[in-house]
């Protein structure tokens with residue numbers, strides 16, 4: 001397990017557990033009739049709120065929205081402007097649902113700092129932790 005949890009406040013065990021359990025539960029809401037790959041995500045906003053999301057697929061496959069972006073867009077459209085952590089949960093028993101490249105760039109857009117934790121569920125009671133900087137080194141900035 002990679003434990004790069006160096007962001008005080010978001011590493012609170014209770015917050016981490018809530019993020020992971022919210023992400024796992026959100027996967028049950030996934031709309032994934034094409035891939036059948038259900039993903040859930042949960043973000044912690046600057047206000048300490050937890051916002052969930054799931055993947056939403058489309059018959060025109062490229063229009064699919066990943067769980068991470070659904071959660072972030074829900075949070076931002078509710079007024080949040082910064083996220084302090086994100087958790088992602090794919091189907092249990094498969095390989096961990098690491099965020100895709102597009103989602104990493106969207107996480108970077110709203111991340112409080114480059115050190116925010118990204119928790120990836122690896123089972124009902126296990127996870128891996130990374131920082132955004134680890135998963136997206138030298139991301140695009142304007």
Ligand code: THU
Nearest residue numbers: 035037039055066067098099100
């Ligand atoms: N997916 C996510 O929701 N998040 C990821 O990090 C990777 C992929 C979704 C998109 C699509 O609905 C399904 O998983 C298969 O690619």
